[in-house]
Amino acid sequence: MLKKVLIANRGEIALRVVRACKELGVASVAVYSDADAHAPHVREADEAVRIGPPPSSESYLLGNEIIAVAKRVGADAIHPGYGFLSERDWFARAVREAGLVWIGPPAEAIAAVGSKTAARTLAVAHGVPVVPGTTEALRDASEASAIAKKYGFPVLLKAAAGGGGKGMRVVRAESEIAGALDAARREAKNAFGDDAVYVEKYIEGPRHVEIQVLGDSHGTMISLGERECSVQRRHQKMIEEAPSPAVSPELREKMGAAAVRFARAAGYTNAGTCEFLLARDGSFYFLEMNTRVQVEHPVTELVTGVDIVQWQIRVSSGEKLTIPPRIVPRGWAIECRITSEDAENGFLPSTGRISYLHVPGGPGVRWDAGVEAGSEVGLFYDPMLAKLIVWGATRAQAVERMHRALLELMIDGIETSREFHLRVMEDAEFRAGAIDIQWLERRLPSLLGAAPTDAEVRAAAIAAALIADAERAGRGASAAASGAGNDNAREDSPWAKVARAEGLRVL
Numbered sequence: 001m002l003k004k005v006l007i008a009n010r011g012e013i014a015l016r017v018v019r020a021c022k023e024l025g026v027a028s029v030a031v032y033s034d035a036d037a038h039a040p041h042v043r044e045a046d047e048a049v050r051i052g053p054p055p056s057s058e059s060y061l062l063g064n065e066i067i068a069v070a071k072r073v074g075a076d077a078i079h080p081g082y083g084f085l086s087e088r089d090w091f092a093r094a095v096r097e098a099g100l101v102w103i104g105p106p107a108e109a110i111a112a113v114g115s116k117t118a119a120r121t122l123a124v125a126h127g128v129p130v131v132p133g134t135t136e137a138l139r140d141a142s143e144a145s146a147i148a149k150k151y152g153f154p155v156l157l158k159a160a161a162g163g164g165g166k167g168m169r170v171v172r173a174e175s176e177i178a179g180a181l182d183a184a185r186r187e188a189k190n191a192f193g194d195d196a197v198y199v200e201k202y203i204e205g206p207r208h209v210e211i212q213v214l215g216d217s218h219g220t221m222i223s224l225g226e227r228e229c230s231v232q233r234r235h236q237k238m239i240e241e242a243p244s245p246a247v248s249p250e251l252r253e254k255m256g257a258a259a260v261r262f263a264r265a266a267g268y269t270n271a272g273t274c275e276f277l278l279a280r281d282g283s284f285y286f287l288e289m290n291t292r293v294q295v296e297h298p299v300t301e302l303v304t305g306v307d308i309v310q311w312q313i314r315v316s317s318g319e320k321l322t323i324p325p326r327i328v329p330r331g332w333a334i335e336c337r338i339t340s341e342d343a344e345n346g347f348l349p350s351t352g353r354i355s356y357l358h359v360p361g362g363p364g365v366r367w368d369a370g371v372e373a374g375s376e377v378g379l380f381y382d383p384m385l386a387k388l389i390v391w392g393a394t395r396a397q398a399v400e401r402m403h404r405a406l407l408e409l410m411i412d413g414i415e416t417s418r419e420f421h422l423r424v425m426e427d428a429e430f431r432a433g434a435i436d437i438q439w440l441e442r443r444l445p446s447l448l449g450a451a452p453t454d455a456e457v458r459a460a461a462i463a464a465a466l467i468a469d470a471e472r473a474g475r476g477a478s479a480a481a482s483g484a485g486n487d488n489a490r491e492d493s494p495w496a497k498v499a500r501a502e503g504l505r506v507l
């Protein structure tokens, strides 16, 4: 077994890896930028080393420095988490060449599937269906027009090096092609340093369904089933669940087999995810493979009982996978990404100090967070603060439980996506599982303009009582709201928190 793992990441995923290490009896080493000196992942790791100032280009992206730190502290492996250096094949190779274990797939496998066009070519060669389209970079707008006419509008222009929804443009008519191609290329060049863009048929109303695979270095590769990630805004996932309401056991078997076939063809080991579009008619198309642990891995953990991050470490140590090849999901799990974004204001990023945090608890609730009360939230990194994950025996129970857990959650000091998630859990279409990748964009206006819920009405009543109380005491409403003065209305009194968190905004 590995003895000491350095974690080249931050936030909730760094803490997730620290926890896996502790449970396996493996020492953990955190690295951090100045912005994260007091972060939970730094405190919880057995050792922590500063690597630089806040910008990730001067800290979390400094691969060679991170490898040097690992050597210096005597770590025998590096876990990259997701984002940052996790899908850079040069980094995986450099780790290996430094005599360290890379907790991820071989550098060659990352390179083989790193470009969307290369992955599409590999998929086609191994009988894995892909969205109709091209595999070559477009030369110019007239070539794009000719291809679009062949497949029929709408089409999607996509960056070969793409990720995070960047460098993608839907084109619905010929007149839009030149502008969209320019924009996609510019965005791709800025984000990935590579402006290669190709064409796919734009599929209307599909679901995003992905398969988690896990493989060891002894030739075993298995599927852990699917996750439904259709609740997306601007091609970014907001809510994920496992299993998918649209996947039957037969379809699970078929998609799992395709994902395993693709992973084997790529020479894959460790944890990875094959993303597919599932069309309304039940046909599915391979999109890409993510060669790392995913943000949404916990929903799979909750319905399979498999600790994916522990297995990443175990297979990297040379252990054999001992998980049965055909796992039937048990119950239902849902994850909400809690971000520092103000949904009511166009998801504007919010910054500041988390002055108060109450974490939900009770049956079936899991909280994976990179922040705590007192944390400063800035603009240097991704706005995801935490993941709230619940398990229920049925989808309906999981939805109710998520709603209840979101009501318990209180975060003061910054705006978050909490209320957005509450609205989704209350939405009849979401509750019926009638979602696709365009659902959220369609639904957002009515979701955010929704009438106050029972819980809000209750909280508003509490707040009104509080204010009336304060007024009787001669202090005025603003004193009650800001919590100045007497004991009951103090900033940290539970009444003030409820009023602030839920009620006052409604008033």
Ligand code: ADP
Binding pocket: 131, 156, 162, 163, 164, 165, 166, 200, 201, 202, 203, 204, 208, 232, 235, 275, 277, 287, 288, 437
């Ligand atoms: P990225 O790597 O940037 O995340 P993906 O290829 O994974 O890009 O696509 C991101 C999202 O964009 C998908 O989850 C899906 O919602 C949407 N999408 C991608 N390709 C298509 C397509 N051909 N038709 C319709 N929607 C698509």
